[in-house]
Structure formats: C-alpha cells, structure tokens
Amino acid sequence: YSATEMGYPDWGGGHAGAHGAGIPLDRLTAPADRPADVSMTMVARRQSFDLAPGMRVDGYTFNGRSPGPEIRARQGQLVEVRLVNESVPEGVTLHWHGVDVPNAADGVAGVTQDAVPPGESFAYRFVATRAGTYWYHSHQLSHEQVRQGLFGALVISEAPDVVALVHVYNGHRTVNGLPGAVPVTATGTTRVRVINTDNGPMAVWTGAPYRLVAIDGGEVHGAAVVTGQAVTVTAGGRADLEVEVGAAPVRVELGGSAALVLTPSGDLGQPVPKPGRVLDPLHYGTPATLGFDPDTATRRFEYAIGRRPGLLDGMPGMWWTINGHQFPDVPMFMVSEGDVVRMRVSNGSGEVHPMHLHGHRAVVLSRNGEPASGSPWWVDSLNVEDGETYELAFVADNPGIWMDHCHNLPHAAEGLVTHLMYA
Numbered sequence: 001y002s003a004t005e006m007g008y009p010d011w012g013g014g015h016a017g018a019h020g021a022g023i024p025l026d027r028l029t030a031p032a033d034r035p036a037d038v039s040m041t042m043v044a045r046r047q048s049f050d051l052a053p054g055m056r057v058d059g060y061t062f063n064g065r066s067p068g069p070e071i072r073a074r075q076g077q078l079v080e081v082r083l084v085n086e087s088v089p090e091g092v093t094l095h096w097h098g099v100d101v102p103n104a105a106d107g108v109a110g111v112t113q114d115a116v117p118p119g120e121s122f123a124y125r126f127v128a129t130r131a132g133t134y135w136y137h138s139h140q141l142s143h144e145q146v147r148q149g150l151f152g153a154l155v156i157s158e159a160p161d162v163v164a165l166v167h168v169y170n171g172h173r174t175v176n177g178l179p180g181a182v183p184v185t186a187t188g189t190t191r192v193r194v195i196n197t198d199n200g201p202m203a204v205w206t207g208a209p210y211r212l213v214a215i216d217g218g219e220v221h222g223a224a225v226v227t228g229q230a231v232t233v234t235a236g237g238r239a240d241l242e243v244e245v246g247a248a249p250v251r252v253e254l255g256g257s258a259a260l261v262l263t264p265s266g267d268l269g270q271p272v273p274k275p276g277r278v279l280d281p282l283h284y285g286t287p288a289t290l291g292f293d294p295d296t297a298t299r300r301f302e303y304a305i306g307r308r309p310g311l312l313d314g315m316p317g318m319w320w321t322i323n324g325h326q327f328p329d330v331p332m333f334m335v336s337e338g339d340v341v342r343m344r345v346s347n348g349s350g351e352v353h354p355m356h357l358h359g360h361r362a363v364v365l366s367r368n369g370e371p372a373s374g375s376p377w378w379v380d381s382l383n384v385e386d387g388e389t390y391e392l393a394f395v396a397d398n399p400g401i402w403m404d405h406c407h408n409l410p411h412a413a414e415g416l417v418t419h420l421m422y423a
C-alpha cells in the first residue's frame with residue numbers, strides 16, 4: 001500500500017522516522033496514562049454533498065459532512081480523535097494545522113505515519129496547550145483531499161466566539177459550508193475566528209470598527225481599534241477579529257463573495273465595500289516579551305524560494321526550488337532540541353507562497369529589512385509575496401520530523417516542501 005504524501009525516497013517506514021533519529025518515543029506522543037477530556041470519532045468517506053440546493057460537490061466528508069465537525073477544547077485538555085477511514089480509496093490522515101502536537105500525532109502521510117487505508121483507523125492524542133484558532137485537514141494527497149472537503153475547525157478557547165471557516169468548493173466561496181451571507185446570532189463583544197482553508201490569501205473586512213486580537217492562534221498584544229482597513233489572511237492562516245454587536249448587524253466580509261453576519265435579529269444588512277487600505281501586522285499592537293532572545297541564535301537558515309526548468313517525476317516544467325534545489329533534492333533543516341533558530345525566507349519565484357511550518361510557531365523579526373515594531377507577530381502560516389524577504393525566529397522545542405511547505409497545496413505537490421529535522 002503506497003501511503004506517501006510527497007513521494008520521498010523510502011526512509012524505512014514513515015512512522016519510525018523521528019524515532020530512528022534517536023528521540024525517545026515518549027517525547028513524540030501525548031501522556032499515555034491520561035484519560036481524554038474531549039474524545040470523538042471521525043469517519044472519512046468518499047461522498048458527494050450539497051452546499052445549497054443545486055450546488056453539489058463530488059468530494060469527501062467527515063461524519064457525513066464537509067466541513068467536518070467543529071472540534072472544541074479548553075486549554076490544557078487532552079484531545080483524542082479516532083480517525084476511521086470508511087471509503088477514501090487513497091487513504092487519509094488528520095493534521096492539526098497550527099497546533100504544536102507531539103510529532104507522532106502530526107498526521108503527515110509518509111513522514112509521521114502511513115495513510116490510513118479503507119477499513120482501518122488511527123488514534124490521535126494531544127494536549128491542547130495553547131488557546132487559539134486552528135484547523136484540521138487530511139495530509140494525504142492534501143492538494144485534492146483538502147480542496148474536496150476533508151477539513152474542519154479546531155478551537156481551543158475560553159471566551160464567547162464564532163467561527164468563520166472559509167472554503168471554495170467548485171468555485172463557490174462558502175463560510176461554514178454555506179454560500180452567500182450567513183447569519184449567526186450574536187450580541188455584545190464577539191470574537192470571529194476566521195480560518196482560510198484555500199490556496200491563496202483572502203481579504204477580510206467589516207463595516208464596524210474591530211480589533212485584530214489574534215493571528216494564527218497567537219494573541220496580539222495591545223490590539224488597537226481599527227477602521228477602514230482590510231486584514232489579509234494567509235492561505236492556511238487564521239485571524240481573530242473582535243467586534244461589538246449592538247442592535248445593527250455586523251457583516252464580516254470574507255473575500256467579497258461570502259460574509260458572516262453577526263446579527264441579533266436575523267437582519268443581513270448591506271454588503272460592505274472593500275476598504276482601500278490593508279492592516280500591516282508588522283507594526284500593529286505593542287511590543288511584549290517573546291520568552292526567548294533571537295539574538296542568541298544557535299542556528300541560522302536561509303530558505304530561498306525560486307523556480308527553474310527541470311523534471312518532476314519525469315515531467316518537464318518550471319518547478320519550484322529551495323536554495324536552488326528541486327524536490328526531492330532539497331536540503332533538510334537540521335536542529336537540536338533547545339536551539340534558537342533564525343530563518344530568512346525569501347521569494348524570487350514570481351508567485352506568492354504561504355509558507356507553513358508544522359509543530360512550531362515562529363515570530364516575525366523583519367520584512368525586507370524593516371524591523372517589526374508592534375506586538376510579537378507569531379505565525380505558522382506566512383504570506384511571502386514575490387520579491388519579499390522575511391526574517392523569522394523560533395525555539396526548537398518539539399522533537400521530531402516536521403514539514404515546512406507552501407500551503408498553496410498544488411505548489412507543495414509540485415515540490416515546494418522541506419523538513420525541519422531534530423538530530
């Protein structure tokens with residue numbers, strides 16, 4: 001059974017990879033002796049479903065629907081999800097996008113486990129250590145399985161909030177699986193957790209003043225009230241907007257063709273035109289401590305994205321490169337536990353790339369040489385435009401083998417992938 005997402009050369013069984021690097025197995029799994037606080041079963045099927053009457057999608061479902069069930073946990077709870085593959089012929093996995101799970105629960109077919117074939121199951125266990133907005137998706141043939149429905153929201157929360165899970169199915173932009181303007185009953189201070197599950201960046205805006213209170217599940221420090229500016233949500237990324245809902249509905253416009261309408265009365269209000277300005281997280285909020293000092297870096301990496309003619313699986317084309325190398329000859333980034341890592345990500349490839357690192361979150365230090373001056377801007381998914389260079393820093397504190405790839409999933413399938421490897 002071929003279970004490899006990326007078609008890497010065989011490393012002798014994906015599930016044993018990090019263990020093979022000499023890391024004790026109990027570091028790679030959640031505590032075995034703790035009962036689960038949140039436990040659920042997710043059944044994956046090959047199945048068509050309707051977004052609205054006459055809007056049929058031939059795709060995949062979790063528990064009979066897409067998006068799959070919203071998973072909610074409180075900070076500190078142990079989450080256990082049993083994935084059952086009923087009828088996904090190519091196999092399926094669950095990846096917890098943005099959550100620093102133990103490596104064995106990361107759900108990357110061919111790296112941390114084999115894809116679960118039809119008729120089999122796999123149990124994921126992790127502690128929900130940090131409150132925030134996350135999502136889950138299959139990481140087997142993800143450029144097809146995510147697009148066709150195998151994803152859902154994962155919220156680790158305390159405060160009242162609503163989710164806006166945005167996805168384009170067959171050209172229809174939807175929020176929480178529904179096209180158009182979708183009402184949700186809300187009053188008072190409400191946090192809207194926007195999740196972009198698509199391959200390109202999405203603009204979000206609202207007619208009302210808002211505060212951008214979190215990015216990728218990391219709280220923004222000193223988030224000031226914003227008006228007349230859109231927020232860019234990276235592909236794979238999340239942005240939490242806090243708004244005040246009074247008597248009038250507040251429309252959160254999601255890319256322009258979908259909206260979540262926070263409304264006490266059911267009134268849908270009028271579409272809000274897109275503002276001309278975009279909020280820059282590099283200078284938003286107020287500085288706060290990071291918990292580590294990027295100036296004490298013990299590793300420095302260069303991650304230069306380019307493009308050149310070559311062959312991929314024997315196919316001629318213009319393919320992505322990392323530091324001039326084409327998949328699978330790309331370098332891995334080797335770290336030791338405890339390293340303070342600085343990474344310069346630059347893009348000279350002619351297209352935007354939403355870069356996503358598994359198992360860690362990184363803080364943005366600068367963009368095109370301009371230092372960050374606002375709140376610590378923590379990311380797991382970063383929109384790197386053509387011609388841009390970001391400098392990031394993070395602590396290597398989660399042993400294993402972790403993917404680092406473009407979350408424009410067709411780009412990942414075309415080889416824009418490397419790994420962070422603990423040794």
Ligand code: C2O
Nearest residue numbers: 095097236356403
């Ligand atoms: Cu949502 Cu490998 O990622």
Ligand code: CU
Nearest residue numbers: 353406408411
């Ligand atoms: Cu890309």
